[in-house]
Amino acid sequence: MAPDMLSMSSQFPILVAIIPLMAAPVCALLRGRNAPWAFTTIASAFAFYVSLQLLLTVASSGPISYELGGWAPPWGIEYVVDLLSGFLLVLISGISTGVLLFARESVVKEIPTSQLGLFFAAYLLALTGMLGICITGDAFNVFVFLEIMSLSSYALIAMGERTDKRALTAAFQYLIIGTVGATFYLIGVGLIYMMTGTLNIADIAARFPEIEGTRPILAAAGFIVIGLAIKLALFPFHVWLPNSYTYAPSIITAFFAGTATKVGVYLLIRFIFTVFGVNYSFTGLELTDILLPLAVLGFLSMSAVAIYQTNIKRLLAYSSVAQLGYMILGLALASESGLTASIVHIFNHAIVKTGLFLSVGCMFYVVGSNYLKDLDGIGRRMPITTFGFVLGGLGLIGVPLTPGFISKWYLVVAALEKGSFIGYGLVALLMVSSLLAVIYIWRVVEVAYFRDPPDGAEKEEAPMSLLVPTWLFILGSFYFGIETSFSVGMAKAAAAFLMGGA
Amino acid sequence: MLLLIAGTMAVLLVRNLFVATMLLGIVSFTMALIFISLDAVDVAFTEAAVGAGISTVLYIGTLALVGSQEKDKPRFAAGPMVICLAVGAVLYYATYEMPRFGEADNPVHTHVAPRYIEDSPTEIGVPNMVTSVLASYRGYDTFGETTVIFTAGIGVLLILRQRRRRKNEDDETDVPLDEGKTGRKGSLSGLGSEHDLIPHVIAKLLIPFIFVFALYVQFHGDYGPGGGFQAGVIFAAGIILYALVFSLEYARHVINEKAILLLISAGVLLYGGVGVASMLLGGNFLDYNVLASDPVAGQHLGILLVELGVGITVTAAMLAIFYAFVGRADLIAAKAEQENN
Numbered sequence: 001m002a003p004d005m006l007s008m009s010s011q012f013p014i015l016v017a018i019i020p021l022m023a024a025p026v027c028a029l030l031r032g033r034n035a036p037w038a039f040t041t042i043a044s045a046f047a048f049y050v051s052l053q054l055l056l057t058v059a060s061s062g063p064i065s066y067e068l069g070g071w072a073p074p075w076g077i078e079y080v081v082d083l084l085s086g087f088l089l090v091l092i093s094g095i096s097t098g099v100l101l102f103a104r105e106s107v108v109k110e111i112p113t114s115q116l117g118l119f120f121a122a123y124l125l126a127l128t129g130m131l132g133i134c135i136t137g138d139a140f141n142v143f144v145f146l147e148i149m150s151l152s153s154y155a156l157i158a159m160g161e162r163t164d165k166r167a168l169t170a171a172f173q174y175l176i177i178g179t180v181g182a183t184f185y186l187i188g189v190g191l192i193y194m195m196t197g198t199l200n201i202a203d204i205a206a207r208f209p210e211i212e213g214t215r216p217i218l219a220a221a222g223f224i225v226i227g228l229a230i231k232l233a234l235f236p237f238h239v240w241l242p243n244s245y246t247y248a249p250s251i252i253t254a255f256f257a258g259t260a261t262k263v264g265v266y267l268l269i270r271f272i273f274t275v276f277g278v279n280y281s282f283t284g285l286e287l288t289d290i291l292l293p294l295a296v297l298g299f300l301s302m303s304a305v306a307i308y309q310t311n312i313k314r315l316l317a318y319s320s321v322a323q324l325g326y327m328i329l330g331l332a333l334a335s336e337s338g339l340t341a342s343i344v345h346i347f348n349h350a351i352v353k354t355g356l357f358l359s360v361g362c363m364f365y366v367v368g369s370n371y372l373k374d375l376d377g378i379g380r381r382m383p384i385t386t387f388g389f390v391l392g393g394l395g396l397i398g399v400p401l402t403p404g405f406i407s408k409w410y411l412v413v414a415a416l417e418k419g420s421f422i423g424y425g426l427v428a429l430l431m432v433s434s435l436l437a438v439i440y441i442w443r444v445v446e447v448a449y450f451r452d453p454p455d456g457a458e459k460e461e462a463p464m465s466l467l468v469p470t471w472l473f474i475l476g477s478f479y480f481g482i483e484t485s486f487s488v489g490m491a492k493a494a495a496a497f498l499m500g501g502a
Numbered sequence: 503m504l505l506l507i508a509g510t511m512a513v514l515l516v517r518n519l520f521v522a523t524m525l526l527g528i529v530s531f532t533m534a535l536i537f538i539s540l541d542a543v544d545v546a547f548t549e550a551a552v553g554a555g556i557s558t559v560l561y562i563g564t565l566a567l568v569g570s571q572e573k574d575k576p577r578f579a580a581g582p583m584v585i586c587l588a589v590g591a592v593l594y595y596a597t598y599e600m601p602r603f604g605e606a607d608n609p610v611h612t613h614v615a616p617r618y619i620e621d622s623p624t625e626i627g628v629p630n631m632v633t634s635v636l637a638s639y640r641g642y643d644t645f646g647e648t649t650v651i652f653t654a655g656i657g658v659l660l661i662l663r664q665r666r667r668r669k670n671e672d673d674e675t676d677v678p679l680d681e682g683k684t685g686r687k688g689s690l691s692g693l694g695s696e697h698d699l700i701p702h703v704i705a706k707l708l709i710p711f712i713f714v715f716a717l718y719v720q721f722h723g724d725y726g727p728g729g730g731f732q733a734g735v736i737f738a739a740g741i742i743l744y745a746l747v748f749s750l751e752y753a754r755h756v757i758n759e760k761a762i763l764l765l766i767s768a769g770v771l772l773y774g775g776v777g778v779a780s781m782l783l784g785g786n787f788l789d790y791n792v793l794a795s796d797p798v799a800g801q802h803l804g805i806l807l808v809e810l811g812v813g814i815t816v817t818a819a820m821l822a823i824f825y826a827f828v829g830r831a832d833l834i835a836a837k838a839e840q841e842n843n
Contacts, residue, residue, distance in 0.1 A: 025767030144646030155657030197613030
């Protein structure tokens with residue numbers, strides 16, 4: 001029986017996860033300089049195509065459910081694609097594919113050729129983990145794919161050791177902290193299973209109101225929220241992130257900055273809005289009182305810390321923690337517009353940050369260093385790359401016409417909706433944080449344009465295979481800063497769906 | 503239970519890492535006993551094989567690299583202590599209002615489980631219901647877990663193999679690994695005791711039985727406790743015993759690193775291949791019903807194949823980790839010997 005097109009598209013939900021998964025063991029066996037890369041890129045692009053098809057189907061005809069092994073939920077495991085998960089699938093597989101286009105020449109400089117097969121196998125596994133987490137409708141299945149994603153990312157970060165030995169300790173630190181986070185999540189899921197007898201997310205949500213007042217559920221919610229906060233590097237659980245991002249290979253930093261923490265935010269939204277429900281999350285648990293101060297402290301303090309960094313990757317890493325603060329702020333406001341702002345910012349920040357880290361990757365390719373002191377006059381040595389970085393930086397600050405502006409606009413709207421002095425206070429603090437972002441981006445601009453390049457440094461651009469993908473992200477960010485119907489439209493629809501489904 | 507607490511406390515207090523490793527093995531066995539008394543035989547089996555068996559060997563492999571004495575003076579770490587106590591307190595708090603243990607009308611027993619118990623004999627036809635749940639109802643989770651093992655194997659190879667290669671690249675005078683070892687009598691990492699008669703004889707006697715037992719566990723998982731995970735670990739333990747007694751060099755003749763990499767991948771591909779096959783036959787991913795004309799026969803075939811996939815990947819991943827650790831020890835030893843000459 002040959003699969004015709006119709007049955008093929010009904011298999012799309014599982015294809016998203018198993019294309020990269022099954023590609024990984026094949027990739028591990030490939031040798032040579034280009035074969036593993038080409039194979040990985042094709043697998044990732046295929047996953048991107050399938051994700052897009054899924055999102056289009058969901059947008060036109062509602063959520064899709066897929067029964068693994070043919071067993072109906074809650075007995076078997078269910079895959080669910082709704083607007084939010086479909087949106088995340090497209091984002092993750094798209095960023096992965098874009099970063100892979102960049103990877104060919106960048107990786108050869110940073111990873112020994114003999115290891116490329118294994119390296120890309122681990123990359124595919126990380127991608128599998130992220131996609132699997134987003135698409136599954138089963139709380140334990142989330143944990144399994146969280147483990148796949150985490151283990152592979154520890155290994156990938158450690159691969160930065162060829163350029164800097166500290167990558168090993170960074171990966172080890174991430175391993176310890178990340179394992180604690182995953183264990184917390186598992187304890188929470190275990191407690192929920194004990195109280196409901198089911199692991200299916202929709203089924204848990206249906207049975208939740210009966211038991212939501214009990215102590216085991218309170219403990220479970222606590223464990224899950226803290227476990228996920230560690231995984232998504234919410235301030236003050238962010239300590240692992242700056243080190244990991246600083247010492248990981250360039251493409252890994254770019255890939256994770258756009259995706260890994262976003263998956264954590266996605267899970268948090270999923271649990272707060274779908275499983276616990278708005279009512280329990282914000283009146284029972286009073287999550288606003290917990291998450292809002294952490295988010296505000298996070299974006300203020302981390303933006304300030306970013307100003308003092310000497311390593312450009314570390315500077316951007318701290319800025320990432322600050323930006324995560326915006327996302328959490330949006331969902332802590334517990335309103336539809338707040339949630340919209342969160343989801344829009346997940347998308348916008350992913351594109352902007354990936355573009356920025358890729359342009360840093362270009363600089364590293366040519367100069368061989370990420371430290372500001374080695375980048376004097378880089379604006380004259382690598383004009384195209386640096387200009388891209390500055391444009392990306394504008395997006396981070398939130399200048400009009402950039403996606404950062406769109407995110408902040410919706411955040412401000414959500415904060416004003418909240419009213420009272422908290423709302424106005426939040427708007428003021430958002431402005432302060434944006435000013436801090438101006439300062440840390442300006443520090444790079446100053447080094448790049450207002451200092452003389454060292455003697456003998458010649459004008460040398462990164463090769464086209466690096467520049468083109470970088471600019472793809474930079475221009476893409478401007479496109480989504482002006483033409484917002486896709487990102488904002490999807491986010492609005494997803495937010496309405498989540499709030500209505502509660 | 504008291505033994506468990508005593509054991510873990512002892513692990514924390516003992517300063518010699520070798521003793522701590524042995525104690526951890528004891529703790530694992532105690533855990534296994536507790537699982538048995540809770541009627542979770544499959545879990546107990548896994549705990550005994552993985553916790554007490556393979557991790558102890560890997561710990562010892564690590565100790566061969568780093569030495570068995572702690573370097574740092576014990577320090578009182580207040581932060582982690584507070585966190586641990588807080589976690590404990592929350593868990594204790596949650597035990598109030600928990601459903602009473604073992605009551606028949608608990609949510610766990612009334613919602614999903616009854617179908618597993620009542621229908622799995624007719625739907626799947628495998629006497630061991632744990633296997634039914636693991637390999638079929640929630641077979642995709644098991645596929646994920648196999649991938650986790652695969653990821654761990656890949657990660658270890660990625661990190662440890664690279665460093666070995668690089669040393670060889672940097673330092674041309676360094677002996678290539680294999681020649682370096684054949685030139686020496688046994689290896690210096692405490693492996694391969696060529697002159698000790700008793701371990702040799704005993705190991706030769708034991709290893710066939712270990713392999714037969716592993717195969718039994720592998721293929722009997724449908725009927726009694728066991729399955730791919732446990733069998734894979736036992737199989738790997740057999741080869742590791744061989745390597746420990748007769749040196750890694752001989753073990754490499756049996757199965758070398760290339761074959762291991764091939765096998766790790768093959769196991770995942772076999773498991774996933776079963777899923778893809780069921781998709782091509784018109785079912786959903788991992789829907790074994792379509793694999794044969796009769797659904798129950800299809801389930802049997804599917805479970806057999808995926809358990810085999812699990813077994814292969816687990817065996818190979820364990821060996822990959824062991825080889826990578828011990829290979830490093832051999833490298834260090836080879837360097838030391840060269841300097842002595």
